[in-house]
Structure formats: structure tokens, C-alpha cells
Amino acid sequence: MRCLHTANKRGHAPAIMVRRSLIGTALVLLSACGGGGGGGSAPAQPPPVVVPPPPHVLAVNSGVAIQGLTGEAVLSFRPALLAAATYPVGMSFTITGATGGIACSPGVDFFVVAASNVSATPAASTTGRLTLDAGSVNRQVDLAICSGAGSADKTLSFAWNDGNASGVASGLLRASASSTLELSKRINDTGITTCASLAAVGLACPQVGLAGQDAELGRDGTAAITGQGGFRVSAFMLTTLPNSSCVQDGVTGLVWEGKTASGLHSANATYTWRSAAAANGGAIGTGNGGVCTGSVCDTDAFVAAANSERTCGFSDWRLPHADELSGIVDSGASAAPTIPAAFANQAAATYWTDSPKAGDSAGAWAVDFNSGAVTAQAKSTANRIRLVRGR
Incomplete structure (x- = not known):
């Protein structure tokens, strides 16, 4: 190996290290040598491109809950995870728009329902963290909505951050005493998550030449975003109320x-x-x-x-x-x-x-x-x- 020197536009002679081929006369560029005079260091190289890791949480659903006269409704915020998410997945959250507490009491609108993988600020239940393992049974943040016959409708803001991505979901607390409240226009989707061809059903989506099928639209259209653990955010968002057999629909707000x-x-x-x-x-x-x-x-x-x-x-x-x-x-x-x-x-x-x-x-x-x-x-x-x- 030897260094060759060639003049640049300013008359300097940067050295280039080359190697003569054993089977020909081609010169193969290896690296920059020192500057003119045979010494010096190699020119600075650009820093390597760092590709950030993908987000674990793709989205968090928005929901509706209807306050009761004496019972407590539940408003659930459930994340949709990347299908290849690396566990454990952590998601911090902050809740604004209503008054949180540690239990229902005068002036308190909600509290975070206790779970082994959910932490919340004890004094206000307005900030916390959800942690998911591959086998986590509880995969959402549940808010117990306190009874409030005399309160007005309130909109919660659920801001989340998994360290790589962030977003905001909303929650509507509909007051049971509101005489002017119209029937909710939010509806569930059909639950159909597969497509059909002209000859068969139960097929993967999309099907060539048959675009825009039920499974590709609305909430069902996100059924492929399942994460791990057998849940999805499409079609239905249903939660059994604490200490009861009644079911809260997080999409329509009905119980x-x-x-x-x-x-x-x-x-x-x-x-x-x-x-x-x-x-x-x-x-x-x-x-x-x-x-x-x-x-x-x-x-x-x-x-x-x-x-x-x-x-x-x-x-x-x-x-x-x-x-x-x-x-x-x-x-x-x-x-x-x-x-x-x-x-x-x-x-x-x-x-x-x-x-x-x-x-x-x-x-x-x-x-x-x-x-x-x-x-x-x-x-x-x-x-x-x-x-x-x-x-």
C-alpha cells in the first residue's frame, strides 16, 4: 500500500491510500491518508444516523360514560399496541377537564380504578402510568365515574406518552340530570373483521378488486392492531362495572x-x-x-x-x-x-x-x-x- 497525492482546487495535496490489484492495474480506494506532508488525522466523519425505536402505543381510544344517580359508571382508556411491541410497555398519562380523587366524595368526578399494573397520583388521580406485560390481564386505564345528578357534562382529556410517541384521547362524562342531552350519535361497529371474495368468506383484507368492505372501515378497520393479549380497539369497548354484572359500553356510553x-x-x-x-x-x-x-x-x-x-x-x-x-x-x-x-x-x-x-x-x-x-x-x-x- 502507498499514498498518492493529488492537488485540489486550492493547491493542497490530500493523500489517498490505494492498493494495486494483484491481477491488474486498478487502484482501489481505501481511505484518506494524512494531509500534505505525510501526517495529520483523517477528516471528521458524519455522526451515524440513529433510527428511533418504533412506538409501542399506536393510539388510545376515546370513550363516553354516563353518570348515575347512585351507581358508578366506568370510562376506559385502552391503548392499541404495535403488533410486534417489545414488553414491558409503559405509558404515562395525565387527565384534565374534571376533578379526580381517591374515591367518590362531594366534588370528585372520578378516580382511577385500582389495578396491579396501574399507578396514579394518590391525591388527585390525575397523573399515572400503565405498564403492560405480554400476559397482562388488565390492559387499560379505568376511571370510576362518580354519581353526580346535579353536575353538567364534562370532557376529559387523556394525554399519554410511551416515550417514543404521544397523543390525546377524550372522554365525555355525560350528566344523568341533563334534560337537554340528546341521544348519543356514537354507535358500535359491526364486529366483522374479515373480508370476502366472490367465492369465499372469512378471508384476509384487502381483497383485490373488492375494496371498501365492512372490515376495512370504521372501528373494525383497526382490528389488525391487536398488540398482544387478545384485545382490540375495534367495534366494541365493553367493561364490567366494579362489584356487579352490569356492562359499560365505552363507545355509546350506555350501561x-x-x-x-x-x-x-x-x-x-x-x-x-x-x-x-x-x-x-x-x-x-x-x-x-x-x-x-x-x-x-x-x-x-x-x-x-x-x-x-x-x-x-x-x-x-x-x-x-x-x-x-x-x-x-x-x-x-x-x-x-x-x-x-x-x-x-x-x-x-x-x-x-x-x-x-x-x-x-x-x-x-x-x-x-x-x-x-x-x-x-x-x-x-x-x-x-x-x-x-x-x-
Whole structure:
């Protein structure tokens, strides 16, 4: 090896180290030698390009919770993780927009529900950290929303940061006492997470020539962002309320009655459709025509019994509207009943809504959780019920 010197534009002679090929006369550039005069150091090299690690958290869902008269609702903030996330995943959070505490008390709007992998500032529950391992059962930050019949609607801001990425999710605390609050326009998606070709179903998305299928749109369109641990942020956001069997829907804000194996809320109990309300379609319906325990076996009587009992701490239970009940149908379910697994003790059967059938005073609408279809039924039919609360 030897250094050759060539003049540059300014007349200097930087040295270039070359090596003569053993099989020819080609010169191979190796590196810069010292400056003119045979000495000096190599010129400074640019620093290496540092590629930051990918974020573990891709997004955090926004949600709705409806405050109750005596019971506590839950507002959940669940992260969607990178499919190849490296565990443990840590996510810090800060909550603003309402008053936090360590438990419900006068002036407190919410507190962070205790979990082994969630830490929160004890005094205010407004800052904390969620840590996820591959096998973590709890995979979200749950806020217990305190009862507040006299409070107004409030919007929470849930700012998060996993060290590589950050973002803000929102949470709407809808006041139960708000008489001007309209029906929520937020709806669940269908639960369908696969695509179809002209010849088959249950296929991966997308399918060539058949773009824009159900599974590619809306909340279902993010079903592939699953992370680890068997959860997703698409279609449904359901949380069982503390110390109860009732289920909070984080998308719509509605709270659903939990069913049990026996007793007043037995999953097998049936009721005929009866409503003394003016909006009953012109006929009150059939009283006490079902088979149940703990109440007269029609819809009016069961609603009254649940409110008298203050099921899950609430006394504003009602029959769901047809669009509300059909909104918890999981059309992507592989088998009946066609409803998310969070709804325990669900039967593959027909459930009443409060919606009478137009033009038929003897009929009302129901949802079949065997097929997922909305069907018209005679009010004298004995069907099941799952009550709801909220607007």
C-alpha cells in the first residue's frame, strides 16, 4: 500500500491510500491518508444516523360514560399496541377537564380504578402510568365515574406518552340530570373483521378488486392492531362495572343490565311486551305472559322491579330502543349468541326492544341474538329482556 497525492482546487495535496490489484492495474480506494506532508488525522466523519425505536402505543381510544344517580359508571382508556411491541410497555398519562380523587366524595368526578399494573397520583388521580406485560390481564386505564345528578357534562382529556410517541384521547362524562342531552350519535361497529371474495368468506383484507368492505372501515378497520393479549380497539369497548354484572359500553356510553343464572335477572326468564306509555303504538300489550322470578312477567313490571332494586346502583333502567339493542350484535361472531363475550349469560334467543311496530298496534320490534336480525314480534310473545340505562 502507498499514498498518492493529488492537488485540489486550492493547491493542497490530500493523500489517498490505494492498493494495486494483484491481477491488474486498478487502484482501489481505501481511505484518506494524512494531509500534505505525510501526517495529520483523517477528516471528521458524519455522526451515524440513529433510527428511533418504533412506538409501542399506536393510539388510545376515546370513550363516553354516563353518570348515575347512585351507581358508578366506568370510562376506559385502552391503548392499541404495535403488533410486534417489545414488553414491558409503559405509558404515562395525565387527565384534565374534571376533578379526580381517591374515591367518590362531594366534588370528585372520578378516580382511577385500582389495578396491579396501574399507578396514579394518590391525591388527585390525575397523573399515572400503565405498564403492560405480554400476559397482562388488565390492559387499560379505568376511571370510576362518580354519581353526580346535579353536575353538567364534562370532557376529559387523556394525554399519554410511551416515550417514543404521544397523543390525546377524550372522554365525555355525560350528566344523568341533563334534560337537554340528546341521544348519543356514537354507535358500535359491526364486529366483522374479515373480508370476502366472490367465492369465499372469512378471508384476509384487502381483497383485490373488492375494496371498501365492512372490515376495512370504521372501528373494525383497526382490528389488525391487536398488540398482544387478545384485545382490540375495534367495534366494541365493553367493561364490567366494579362489584356487579352490569356492562359499560365505552363507545355509546350506555350501561347494560347483567344477566345471572337465576333470580330476578335470570338469563332464562321471559316476558310479554307491555307498555303503559303513550308511545306504545296504540296498544298497551299483554301483561304477565312470560315465565320469570321476582316480578310480574311483562316488560313494564320487570323495568319497575329493576329500578326498585336499584340494579347495579341505578334506578333509571328502561327497555332499549331497537337501534341500541341491535348495536351490541357482534356480526363477526363465529357462533351464536351473536354478542360480545363481555355479556355473560346471554342466550341465543330473541330480546324485546321498546320500539312498537308502525302500522301494527299488536306488534313490537325485537332482536334475535341467534341470527343477529331485528324482527317484528307479537306483543303477546314471551321473549327475553336485557335492560339499558343512559341516553
